[in-house]
Every structure is written in structure tokens, then in C-alpha cells.
Amino acid sequence: MSNTIVKQPEPLIFELSRSGRAATAQYPPAATAEIPAQFRRRSRPALPEVSELQAVRHYTRLSQMNFSIDTQFYPLGSCTMKYNPKACNSLAMLPEFLGRHPLSPASTGQGFMACMFELQEMLKAVTGMAGVSLTPMAGAQGEFTGVAMIRAYHRARGDLARNEIIVPDAAHGTNPATATMCGMKIREIATLPDGDVDLAALDAVLSSATAGIMLTNPCTLGVFERRIVEVERRVHAAGGLLYYDGANLNAILGKVLPGVMGFDVIHMNLHKTFSTPHGGGGPGSGAVGVGKRLLPYLPVPIVGRDGERYRWLDERDLPESIGRLSGFMGNAGVLLRAYVYMRILGADGMERVAEFSTLNANYLMTRLREAGFDAAYPGRRASHEFIITLRRQAHELGVNTMDFAKRLLDYGYHAPTTYFPLLVPECLLIEPTETETREELDGFVDAMTAIRHEAETDAAMVKSAPHTLPVRRLDDVRAAKQLDVAWKPAGA
Amino acid sequence: MPYIPHTSEDVRAMLDRIGVKAIDDLFDEIPKALRVDSLPGVPAALSEMEVARLVAMRAATDGRPLNFIGAGAYEHHIPAPVWALTTRGEIYSAYTPYQAEASQGTLQIMYEFQSMIAGLTAMDVSNASLYDGASALAEACLMAVRAHRRSKSARILVPTTVNPTWRRVASVITEGQGLVLEELPYSTDQGTTIPQALARYDGQDITALVIQQPNFFGQLEDVDALSRWARANGTLIIAVVNPVSLALLAPPGEWGDAGADIACGEAQPLGVPLSSGGPYVGFMTTRTEHVRQMPGRIAGRTVDLDGKPGFTLTLQAREQHIRRGKATSNICTNQGLLMTAATIHLALLGPVGLERVASACVARTRELVSALCGIPGVRAAFAGPRFHEAVLLLDRPAAPLLESLAAEGIIGGYDLSRNFPELGPALLICATETRTTEDIATYARALDRLLGRAVAA
């Protein structure tokens, strides 16, 4: 067990504060602001007063309480926690890129816009789509964009009754949440025991009210939807459109194109497949691609090219666009990182992504099965991820998925995704990614095996894990009931 | 193979273990007809060195012009520690803190951010980021409709002085749920919302009133009068604020007699570079009574099994991964890294430093306005108090002037003619603490020369 994590508690930055202390090197020259009393703040906000070194030490120590890709194997299923190449970051942070104001004239942004234009083109190529907009700021906003375009398409055709979005029960929570945000009704359909969509259930919900279906393929169960062609025919025949949730694009990069599968719209999570850093929760990018039918509705801005010059296309160029989703053009710095990543990988490198992420997943699934763990879909190939169900262990040993997950932390592994998808009991959704070595995967199998052994001999120890981290299991109920979400100065 | 560690021996051994002959066999569940075997349209791989050269050349093409635009994105000094710390792998390459025990760093930073933003806005509770200011406004409108149970109209009044792009984004994002955003007129003399314009809504079911302070023109709205109207009318108040300005200006929690109900905005000015528009970081705060209607992640302080304090994601029953179709929002991945930058930035500046920055912004903008208004053909559109932006009226269209200035390395402002044609040729300009007297003089000389030359021609 090797954890280099900082275990001593770190006070809040507010607790380090002393009135009159300051990082004065950061101050601008003093100036007087003439603001009439009526508009002025009456008392200073309660911000910390610390020295520069105190701040540096505090946030460095906090960082050392985190697991991360740079420090640990992080097989969080559905999230594609692969290595984030350092070059992507350093090049996106060139001072000219950082300093560019989003509203400065296109004549002063040709270098940046060239990167964005080429990124659009590469994303079209890897998805088989006719057009791309980079503006959505994460997968969920890409989904919103997609469903809004589907709605705009039906509306433009006078097909006003189409207000239902079909989602499989294995879908990520953002899919139904998005449908609601777009004012759609949700029709959930069942998944068969083998992991494919139940076509009979699909037939039963398709109607003249169907706006579209949202599918992830390979789905979040870690298997490829084998009857995708039948699904596509049925949905299109019913007048609906197909939305591709690209969270799992890593698994098929260069092997199958969503456009060829018949999807009308796709979002890509550039923070997954194209390896932009997850940042402790974000930022992401949810760039969308569309087939011909939805081209007119793409959100703006988009980078266009007139001869040798790049320019922004806006609602004057795309009058039927669903409009804007962000203050400017979305997460430009994330897009630059994805651009650098794609240029370093090139076409061959991208195919290797699908190949080796799939190889790693199938190898890890095989080894875990050999070690006596149960795959949720034993008859199926793994995509770039797969599910282990610990139902048997929970039943026989009284040690559940949560306990395994917490104990894995003691072994220095970030836990896989737990209890998602909801339809597999006691599930661990495991996504090793292509950037992990065989030794790392073997180490994970050893840890899982060791934990099971511990569960057999000392279940209580496993049930109270983790034991080696800055804190033990936290009281979530208290967190919600005795809400403490902001520090307040004494007396406030 | 970039970033893939497998030796050919690894591959052989792994395939044997799985029991297949070739990697391609692992894709045998995919219908053959759908398979592609290459990616035309994606260029061949380059080495890191080659990409670095290409990208650095592109960046150099764009150069580093002298910037006088704000309009929703503001150039500020960013202390060196901010990005040195933010790009530490332990912060930058982690994800959402689902495993709280292994993410105490991220969670404590979220808690500190929430505390700072709640303090700045003088509101009870904050979330730990939304995508950006524009989408935060949209989420605030949706939240107001959920929070105001007695109101049935879903009508929201939005002054024309609110950032026009944000207004557009709010309508795109809220349209599907049937919200109606209605525009409130402004005085073209004052550049602020006309409080009397609210009179026609007296007694009507209006869910919320949006108030942006400082407004899009940089002018200060009479937030107290607007807030009092809303309170008297049973209308919720959504404040849109610039966090830097809050070092000087009355915070939303103190507007009118009882404060705003929701405050939101863009925290980019706190340590986040301009970077062509993103990634930035939206924020939102509210009263405790509405916290269950708030979108986005929230970190809470609690205790562990030993009673030791620690942090965890809380009120997750609001969120899509639990509540699915009934969640408060579909947001999942947020802007955590930028939230971290903002937290470190505020820790370094502290209350006094932030006030110094805000004061310098006001002073520099005043200096800029007076320098430019000394040029024939240029005058300030509005007289009232302002923060760090101002509208200039010109005697000729702004667009060609801006192009000429850009050719000289000066980004001269934001052309208002498209969104505010009623003003005639008009320019929105901004100076933060980063603009020196010399920068301002450079701009004034160039504009003087351009206007003089064009008149002579």
C-alpha cells in the first residue's frame, strides 16, 4: 500500500487569516475610486488575509490530499481518465492564447481560429458528421444542444406534436435531465439481459410523438449495441431522430463512425476521448456534430473560412441556428488542448486509442473473472469498459461495492464508478484506458483479490475502510441535514 | 504510439490471456458493414516538437495587442501562484470528488470557494461553479421559477442593460421550459434601467426581475429602487454581478430592504485568463431557503467516523445522477479548475487587495474616458457613476476604426451598433488595473490620428 497523501488536517484558509497580513506583491498601485455612497459596500467582505507563502503552502497541501491521474490509477468508468499530456496544457497556455480577448477582431485571431477550424474538421472526420460546433461547454450542454436542434428540426417541419425523447434505462443521468430541460417528455425503455436495447420495448414507445432517442454506443454497460442498425431503421421510420451520447467514443475511435451508424447528432466529451484534463470536476467540452438534416440548426459561433481568412459565423450566417449557449465561444482553452492532442496522435494514433483501451478493458475483465469476480455481461466483449457485479460477495461476505471501493483507496487505486448504471446491482464500472500499463492492471487485480480475502477474514475492517486517507468515511446524512456549506466569520 | 505503453510482448501476452488472436477480434460484435479502417481527414501524427512549433507560430501570428475591451471578459493581473498551483497534477488531473476520502483537497477548495463567493455577494450559500456567467443567468431564471412556488407565470423581466449575449443565452436555454423573458427599457441618456418602467407591471404575476450591476454599459443601476419594487410586487430578484466590483459596490445580499434572492455572474475576473472566451466559471449564490432548488455541485463540511471534520458533496438529491429527469439541472462536469483558480486568486488578494484592484479599475477607466473624450468626434454617452466600462459615442461608424486600431496592435473596444443601434455609432471601452497611463496615451494618440486623418481624407 503506497499512499503519499498528506494526512494531517489542513485548516481552512480563513483560519490562517490575520488582520493586516497580505500578499502585497500582488497589489496594483493605490488609486481612489469615486463611487457615490449610495452604491458603496458598507463593510469589507470576509476574505482571508494571508501571505503569499501561506497561500502557496495551503493549496499545495490540499492538492496532496487528492487522488489524480498523475498520481494514481483512476479507472472511473464512463469518465475516460487517461493521461493528459503535458504538452496539451503548456501549448494551450502560450501567452498569446491566454491574452486573446474573445471579442477582439477576427483579423487579430487568425492563428487561434486556424486551430479551431482544423479541430472542427478533424472532429467531423472522426464522427462522420457533416458539421461541427465547438461551443457546448460540457457533455450535458452538448446534449442540450442536440435535443434543442432535434426540437428545432421538427418544428421547422411543422411537426409540432413530437415531444418525447426515448432513453434506455442504462442511460447516464444527464440524458433524462437534458430532455426535461428541453421541455420534452421522457420515455424510458428497458435493456435486455445481454445488454442490448429491447427492440420490442422500443417498438412499443415509438409513435408520432417521438422526437428522438438518446443512445450511448457502446453503452454504459460496457457493451456495443449490436442491433444499432435495427434501432436506427425503426426510429427513423417513426419520424424520430437519433442522438449519440459520445461519452464512450474512446472505445470506437477510428473503428466505427457515429455518422455511419445513422446518428443525426452527437456530442463528444473532449475531456474524455481527447484527453483534456478533468480539473477536479471540469472544465470539459461537449462539441457537437450533426448530419445534414440538422446542419442549419447548429449553435453559433462556428469558425468559417473564406479563402485564406477565417471568420466567425453567427446568426446572420445561420439564421435557423438554435442560437448561443455561452457568453463567447465555449471553452476555448479546452478546445486548444484537444487540438494539440489530436495533432500529436494523428489518424493512426486515434485508432490505437480504441484498440488499446479495448485491449486493456478485455484483459482486465478476463483477469478479474479468472480471479473469481463476476462480469455483469459474461457473454459479451468488453468495450473500453466493463462491469463487475459484487452481488455475490455482498450476499456471501456482507461486503458490498461501496466497501470494496473504499478499500481500493487504501491500496492506492481510485475506485471505479460505483452503483452506476442503476440496473446492475452492486456494480463497479471499470474503465482502465489505453495509457495504463499491464503491470498497473495486474496490480489492480491483486488488490481486488486481496480485498476479497480481507473480506473473508476481517469483514469489519473492509467495511470501515478507508484507513489510510486524511479522513475516514464521512457522514453524508449529517452533511445534508446540518448544512454547512460556507464558512462564516465569528459573530456573523 | 503516443502515450500507449504496451510492448509487443505485452500485447501478445494480453491477447493470449483473453483468448483471441488479434486486437481486431475484440471488435467482432460490431456489425462488419459499419466498420471503417481509416480516418481520412485526420492528418498524420506529429511529434510534440513539431506540434509545439506549429502552435507557437500560430500564437505568434495573433500577437499580444493592447486590450481595451471588457464586455463580459476582463483582463486582470493574475498572481503567478494561481496557475502554478492550479496546474499541479493532483488538482488538474483529478475529477469530480465522488470518492470524498480521496478528494479532500478538491472538496475543501470547493468549500472555500463557496465561502468566498457567499461572502462577496453577502448571500447565505453558493454552489461550486456553473459553466459561465451567461449560462449561470439562464440557470438562475430556471431556478427562480422553481423557487417561487406562488408565481405561475414564469415571466421574468430582463433589462436591456443586461449583457445582450447573456440575455440571448438565457432565452435559448430557458425556452424549452416555457419561460418568458420580457425586456425592460433603459434611458438612452443615463444608460440605466428606468425604474418607472416597472410601474406597468405593478400587481402582475412576475416571477423574477433580473438586475445587472454594474450593467453592460458599465453604469451603476439604482439597485435599491429596483429591488424595492420587486419585493413589493412579490417578484424574486436575480442579481447579476461582477465579483471584482463587489469589493466596492453594495453586494446583492444588501440590495433594497431585504436583498436579492439569487445572485449569479462570471468569476473569470478572478484569476482566469481571457483565453478567447473560456474556460471561464459561472457562480451562483442564494438564500438558505432556496438551496434545494440550486443547480450544480455543492461541498459540505461534516465529520467522519471518528468525528473528525471533513468535506463531501452534499444535497446530491438535486442532481442528475440521482434525480435524473427531475434534477434541478442537467449539469454534470462543471468548471472546477477555474473555480480553483478563483479561490487561490481571492486568497492572494484578500479583502484589501481586491478593493485596490477594483479602485484601480474605476480610476483607470475614468482616465481612459477623459483621455478619449478629449478627441474631437468622441464623447461619453452617459454621465452617471460607473465601474470599469464606459460607452463612447463616435461621429462615424466604429467598425472601420476598430480594424485600423487593431492593425496598430490596439483592441479599441466593443462595437455596440449591432445590439444597441439606437445609440448610433458607439463603443464600449474598458480599462482595468492592467492599463497604465502610457497605454491609455497610446490609445488616445492612435484614435486622435485616425479620426483626424479620416476627416481630412
Ligand SMILES: Cc1ncc(COP(=O)(O)O)c(C=O)c1O
Ligand atoms: C455516458 C455519459 N453521458 C453524458 C455525460 C455527461 O457529460 P459531462 O459530464 O461532460 O456533462 C457523461 C459523463 O459525465 C457520461 O458518462
